[in-house]
Amino acid sequence: MFADVIDWFLGRGSDRRQYKRRPGAFHMWWKPPGTGIEPRPGIGLEISPNGLMFIIPEKLPSTEYNLILQLHDVKMPVRVRTARTDQIQHHGKPWNRYMGEFVGIAADNWDMLVRYVNNEEEPADRRKMQNQEMAKQDDAYRLLPMAVQNKIVAKLVQLNRLERPLPGQSPLVKLFYGGLASKQGEPQVHRINVHSRIKVEEELMAYDTRFLVGDDGEVKLAP
Helix, strand or coil: CCCCHHHHHHHHHHHHCCCEEEEEEEEEEECCCCCCCCCEEEEEEEECEEEEEEEEECCCCEEEEEEEEEECCCCEEEEEEEEEEEEEEEEEEEEEEEEEEEEEEEHHHHHHHHHHHCCCCCCCCCCHCCCHHHHCCCHHHHCCHHHHHHHHHHHHHCCCCCCCCCEEECCEEEEEEEEEEEECCCCCCCEEEEEEEECCEEEEEEEEEEEEEEECCCEEEEC
16 A cells, blocks of 8 residues: 555655754753743753754753754754653763653744754755745655545644645645554554644744554554
């Protein structure tokens, strides 16, 4: 069922580039909830278009939080959800290490983050680049069976990560293939990352959502 889609994914070099990780320290701050509280500094260790790893002295009080990342000379606010956490030693003291995924980031900041990860130069006019890759329908999306397309779009609309397309209109989403996933005693499923954008309070926001798609057409959100 997915043979043509997988061949397409694996043949697109952009898929492999988009979601690689860039190791190396960068400045970042945690923004505690409340007004008048100064951001607390931490150290970014690794970043990718859908998440990051960082260390910070404090233990964060919730699984979702706001960070400020500094990439080159740009500071960008992001919303992050913890995937894993542990403790490591840093200069002889225990620091908390977090591996998190982005759950909220402005689209132009996401575009800049992708260029940072891929070590690409910034364009002379960043505004003209915003949303450039989302200007047309993704060919890989069209290769998916219609029932799978509809399920993915319905879930993104439900999550407020995509505007509901008008009748006859194709949704502006971009897909990346994440490989096969399997659990003992269960059929293999395909990991598919879907990049979508939606305007929230006059700001265009970018989202990455991971799905598990079975050969039978079943679509689930990845845990």
